[in-house]
Amino acid sequence: MNSFTSVTDVVNPRALVESALQIKKLPYAYATLGTNKTIGLFFFNSSLRTRISTQKAAMNLGMNSIVMNVGAEGWMLEFADGAVMNGSAVEHVKDAAAVMSLYCDVIAVRSFPTLTNKTEDYQELVLSQFVTYATVPVVSMESATRHPLQSLADVMTMKESQRSSHPSQRTSQPKVVLTWAPHIKALPQAVANSFAEWTLALKYDLTITHPEGYELNTDFTEGATIEHDQHKALEGADFVYVKNWSAYTDYGAVLTTDPSWMLDEQKLQHATNARIMHCLPVRRNVELSDELIDGPRSLIYTQAENRVYAAQAVLKEILESS
Amino acid sequence: MNSFTSVTDVVNPRALVESALQIKKLPYAYATLGTNKTIGLFFFNSSLRTRISTQKAAMNLGMNSIVMNVGAEGWMLEFADGAVMNGSAVEHVKDAAAVMSLYCDVIAVRSFPTLTNKTEDYQELVLSQFVTYATVPVVSMESATRHPLQSLADVMTMKESQRSSHPSQRTSQPKVVLTWAPHIKALPQAVANSFAEWTLALKYDLTITHPEGYELNTDFTEGATIEHDQHKALEGADFVYVKNWSAYTDYGAVLTTDPSWMLDEQKLQHATNARIMHCLPVRRNVELSDELIDGPRSLIYTQAENRVYAAQAVLKEILESS
Amino acid sequence: MNSFTSVTDVVNPRALVESALQIKKLPYAYATLGTNKTIGLFFFNSSLRTRISTQKAAMNLGMNSIVMNVGAEGWMLEFADGAVMNGSAVEHVKDAAAVMSLYCDVIAVRSFPTLTNKTEDYQELVLSQFVTYATVPVVSMESATRHPLQSLADVMTMKESQRSSHPSQRTSQPKVVLTWAPHIKALPQAVANSFAEWTLALKYDLTITHPEGYELNTDFTEGATIEHDQHKALEGADFVYVKNWSAYTDYGAVLTTDPSWMLDEQKLQHATNARIMHCLPVRRNVELSDELIDGPRSLIYTQAENRVYAAQAVLKEILESS
Numbered sequence: 032m033n034s035f036t037s038v039t040d041v042v043n044p045r046a047l048v049e050s051a052l053q054i055k056k057l058p059y060a061y062a063t064l065g066t067n068k069t070i071g072l073f074f075f076n077s078s079l080r081t082r083i084s085t086q087k088a089a090m091n092l093g094m095n096s097i098v099m100n101v102g103a104e105g106w107m108l109e110f111a112d113g114a115v116m117n118g119s120a121v122e123h124v125k126d127a128a129a130v131m132s133l134y135c136d137v138i139a140v141r142s143f144p145t146l147t148n149k150t151e152d153y154q155e156l157v158l159s160q161f162v163t164y165a166t167v168p169v170v171s172m173e174s175a176t177r178h179p180l181q182s183l184a185d186v187m188t189m190k191e192s193q194r195s196s197h198p199s200q201r202t203s204q205p206k207v208v209l210t211w212a213p214h215i216k217a218l219p220q221a222v223a224n225s226f227a228e229w230t231l232a233l234k235y236d237l238t239i240t241h242p243e244g245y246e247l248n249t250d251f252t253e254g255a256t257i258e259h260d261q262h263k264a265l266e267g268a269d270f271v272y273v274k275n276w277s278a279y280t281d282y283g284a285v286l287t288t289d290p291s292w293m294l295d296e297q298k299l300q301h302a303t304n305a306r307i308m309h310c311l312p313v314r315r316n317v318e319l320s321d322e323l324i325d326g327p328r329s330l331i332y333t334q335a336e337n338r339v340y341a342a343q344a345v346l347k348e349i350l351e352s353s
Numbered sequence: 354m355n356s357f358t359s360v361t362d363v364v365n366p367r368a369l370v371e372s373a374l375q376i377k378k379l380p381y382a383y384a385t386l387g388t389n390k391t392i393g394l395f396f397f398n399s400s401l402r403t404r405i406s407t408q409k410a411a412m413n414l415g416m417n418s419i420v421m422n423v424g425a426e427g428w429m430l431e432f433a434d435g436a437v438m439n440g441s442a443v444e445h446v447k448d449a450a451a452v453m454s455l456y457c458d459v460i461a462v463r464s465f466p467t468l469t470n471k472t473e474d475y476q477e478l479v480l481s482q483f484v485t486y487a488t489v490p491v492v493s494m495e496s497a498t499r500h501p502l503q504s505l506a507d508v509m510t511m512k513e514s515q516r517s518s519h520p521s522q523r524t525s526q527p528k529v530v531l532t533w534a535p536h537i538k539a540l541p542q543a544v545a546n547s548f549a550e551w552t553l554a555l556k557y558d559l560t561i562t563h564p565e566g567y568e569l570n571t572d573f574t575e576g577a578t579i580e581h582d583q584h585k586a587l588e589g590a591d592f593v594y595v596k597n598w599s600a601y602t603d604y605g606a607v608l609t610t611d612p613s614w615m616l617d618e619q620k621l622q623h624a625t626n627a628r629i630m631h632c633l634p635v636r637r638n639v640e641l642s643d644e645l646i647d648g649p650r651s652l653i654y655t656q657a658e659n660r661v662y663a664a665q666a667v668l669k670e671i672l673e674s675s
Numbered sequence: 676m677n678s679f680t681s682v683t684d685v686v687n688p689r690a691l692v693e694s695a696l697q698i699k700k701l702p703y704a705y706a707t708l709g710t711n712k713t714i715g716l717f718f719f720n721s722s723l724r725t726r727i728s729t730q731k732a733a734m735n736l737g738m739n740s741i742v743m744n745v746g747a748e749g750w751m752l753e754f755a756d757g758a759v760m761n762g763s764a765v766e767h768v769k770d771a772a773a774v775m776s777l778y779c780d781v782i783a784v785r786s787f788p789t790l791t792n793k794t795e796d797y798q799e800l801v802l803s804q805f806v807t808y809a810t811v812p813v814v815s816m817e818s819a820t821r822h823p824l825q826s827l828a829d830v831m832t833m834k835e836s837q838r839s840s841h842p843s844q845r846t847s848q849p850k851v852v853l854t855w856a857p858h859i860k861a862l863p864q865a866v867a868n869s870f871a872e873w874t875l876a877l878k879y880d881l882t883i884t885h886p887e888g889y890e891l892n893t894d895f896t897e898g899a900t901i902e903h904d905q906h907k908a909l910e911g912a913d914f915v916y917v918k919n920w921s922a923y924t925d926y927g928a929v930l931t932t933d934p935s936w937m938l939d940e941q942k943l944q945h946a947t948n949a950r951i952m953h954c955l956p957v958r959r960n961v962e963l964s965d966e967l968i969d970g971p972r973s974l975i976y977t978q979a980e981n982r983v984y985a986a987q988a989v990l991k992e993i994l995e996s997s
Contacts, residue, residue: 059389062389067702067703067706067735069731069734071727077428079421079428079444079449079452080452082421083393083419083421083453083456083457084456086419087391087417087419087456090391090417091389095731095734097727097730097731099723099726099727106721106723106956109959113960113965114959114960115959115960115961116958116959116960116961117859117932117958117961121956121958122723122955122956122957123957123959125959125969126955126956126957126959126968126975127723127956129976129979130723130724130955130976130979131727133976133979133980133983134727134728134731134983135727215439288439311444311448311452312428312443312444312448312449313444313445313448314438314439314443315431315436315437315438315445315447315448316435316436316437316438317437317438317439321435324448325447331448332451332452332455335451335452335455336455339455339456381711384711399750401743401750401766401771401774402774404743405715405741405743405775405778405779406778408741409713409739409741409778412713412739413711537761610761633766633770633774634750634765634766634770634771635766635767635770636760636761636765637753637758637759637760637767637769637770638757638758638759638760639759639760639761643757646770647769653770654773654774654777657773657774657777658777661777661778
């Protein structure tokens with residue numbers, strides 16, 4: 032693997048999931064693989080889990096990590112080729128990415144969408160330019176349209192849950208439901224897009240449910256069942272992924288905050304074995320109820336924990352390829 | 354020791370002081386105790402000494418450290434149980450603390466008081482919730498009402514000073530004076546509370562002097578002599594701790610900035626052996642005079658230096674207990 | 676070497692350049708020299724290359740590094756001796772520098788000029804006070820009037836380029852040209868001053884070209900040829916350093932943004948062998964053309980890369996002296 036920006040960068044996603052599960056058992060088994068290697072973590076946006084879990088993954092592999100909050104500590108970047116740079120941008124991404132590549136063996140970038148410029152966001156303006164101009168592998172720590180480190184941890188969590196569950200509850204083909212949840216702010220589609228992309232690539236049976244108008248970009252959802260009736264979608268679910276996103280068609284809009292879409296225990300009466308997932312941070316009692324987050328169905332903290340091992344599996348594969 | 358938030362968390366405060374003094378002599382004696390252990394340093398407020406000394410203490414023990422400025426790099430937290438989170442808070446402390454516990458072996462938190470909501474501050478809203486929801490030990494890097502890492506370094510500094518002083522100047526029971534000092538801003542009571550709490554727990558003879566209206570919460574000062582006449586309080590002092598704080602009764606108020614409360618050499622004419630202490634940062638020539646800070650009575654830089662070893666003693670005890 | 680703030684701090688600049696070139700070949704040859712040593716990187720201003728390259732240099736030597744954005748994470752400093760600190764400054768540089776010296780074995784400081792107070796800037800108010808009050812070596816990561824880590828990397832890059840060039844293109848005394856370039860903002864004179872100071876100290880043949888009114892402080896340029904005709908200056912150049920700076924005489928002024936001063940390929944028709952240098956970040960197609968930055972004449976990324984080894988040579992010499 033060179034760069035890690037979407038599931039399509041991964042030669043064998045199943046093997047990567049297995050590698051992450053293996054690393055979870057022995058996190059320090061490759062503690063010298065990254066000796067004298069440096070990862071640069073560049074944040075255009077704020078981060079908690081991704082920042083800490085990726086830094087920890089690097090540490091577990093013996094890598095040095097350098098963290099920069101690009102906005103606060105650095106400078107504004109220019110992305111247009113051939114630009115006459117007499118505006119507010121201080122440095123061209125060409126130069127920034129090239130120079131970071133001289134100092135770092137892996138570059139990790141977080142850059143959220145504008146949610147106003149759909150074309151720019153879905154072309155992945157920032158990330159794609161880093162990939163173009165960096166001369167070292169680039170890892171997405173969430174880009175405008177995807178969050179692959181999250182999705183890898185999510186898939187790993189489902190696999191782990193299935194293996195640890197009682198044989199009577201294991202299904203060869205678990206039903207996975209991605210349900211839209213209310214939120215007061217306009218959030219990116221990245222986590223939802225990416226979860227769909229990864230589960231479908233791994234041949235999960237995926238149902239997506241959301242109010243009308245919240246259709247995701249079909250590039251990501253091809254093969255999924257779209258069901259606007261949330262109750263029907265949840266029936267017999269094995270895994271329920273709860274996530275808000277803003278509209279893709281009416282780009283960036285919050286079309287509704289209808290509280291009847293909030294997930295609670297009552298809604299899972301026809302999904303006895305359903306386990307609940309969420310990428311965090313979660314708006315409690317808005318997206319889903321306290322009782323679910325804090326109850327036995329929740330896999331939410333396990334997902335967070337698995338972020339370390341997912342990142343570690345990715346970095347390990349990158350280090351071994353280079 | 355599990356968490357370290359006040360002197361009452363410490364089984365044997367005297368032994369902890371001795372441990373810190375011992376570590377100062379051989380700072381790298383436990384350089385592998387923290388191998389593959391991570392401390393997360395979470396700052397809700399700015400910090401110089403605490404940030405660097407705690408990070409250095411962790412390094413000296415071989416721990417990895419991850420630093421986050423929660424406000425600037427992260428998100429706003431919700432503290433109310435059962436909250437419907439449709440406001441500005443992005444994540445519940447329940448989830449933040451639980452997730453940090455997955456990534457870190459020790460969580461260190463700095464969180465200042467509001468100085469407007471006395472009840473919330475004195476209930477230690479932020480710190481106590483971290484202690485409740487974290488599943489790993491929590492270390493206070495100054496909370497709303499206490500600064501125990503500072504106090505441990507302070508007590509250690511007094512002990513060290515006594516031992517290194519000429520036998521003729523040693524007293525079996527030194528007189529410790531905590532004197533209020535003028536300041537233009539409303540500062541927390543934390544350092545003063547904590548210094549009183551620690552010195553009293555260690556059976557020092559403590560006198561507190563301040564203008565009327567600056568009485569500290571008696572929970573911290575039970576056993577101390579309160580003397581409103583500063584000159585009288587300073588008579589025969591062995592250690593004089595200079596510190597400003599805002600009013601506790603008229604909560605957060607700056608009742609006076611009367612410059613006659615500033616400490617200078619002239620005021621110590623009846624305290625020949627008095628050594629001067631301050632936690633820094635200090636407002637020179639407002640709280641105390643240049644001549645005292647830069648003169649032979651000062652223990653101020655030693656206090657700062659001892660912050661490393663105090664933190665190291667705490668982390669060492671936590672690592673050994675876990 | 677104790678502190679590193681200008682070329683005059685270096686006993687043998689040529690030997691330091693050779694040391695940096697040597698380290699580039701074997702960057703991990705001294706990987707334990709800095710064991711249990713800490714460098715504190717204190718930023719009063721934003722930084723990309725300097726931050727990362729200095730941190731990496733420290734890592735390569737096995738040092739711990741602590742990074743602080745003084746403005747954002749810390750406090751405002753007082754610089755006036757004897758000040759009554761009842762204003763906005765929270766801590767005196769005396770105390771801050773003394774305390775940092777307790778925690779760090781080397782202190783590195785970045786502090787830009789005001790560009791409004793010429794006297795204060797050219798007295799190096801901030802850096803000189805750190806040097807005065809720190810009790811450990813101080814390294815400039817760019818001060819009001821100089822950027823010696825950049826200049827060392829620049830000189831190293833020229834030396835390396837000469838050695839790797841075809842014998843027919845080597846000259847015993849290469850012609851070095853420093854050319855002013857347009858920019859929309861008022862930039863410090865530090866890089867230009869420092870480049871002049873270092874090349875002249877190392878006996879390079881230096882020509883400086885700029886529009887009238889952009890004369891640098893002659894303390895830095897004594898021995899250089901000043902030529903206001905850019906075309907004439909560039910004739911036969913071996914190295915062309917492109918850099919904007921604001922006026923020194925009419926202090927901090929942007930006197931012109933005349934685009935005819937931008938460097939492009941056409942201007943180098945009488946400088947067949949000229950290699951192009953710039954310290955980055957660069958305003959493309961304002962300071963110099965894309966074709967030059969991205970073309971075969973460019974040494975710009977090599978300069979950036981060499982920043983690591985220049986910093987490493989400086990830290991190595993400091994560690995070995997202490």
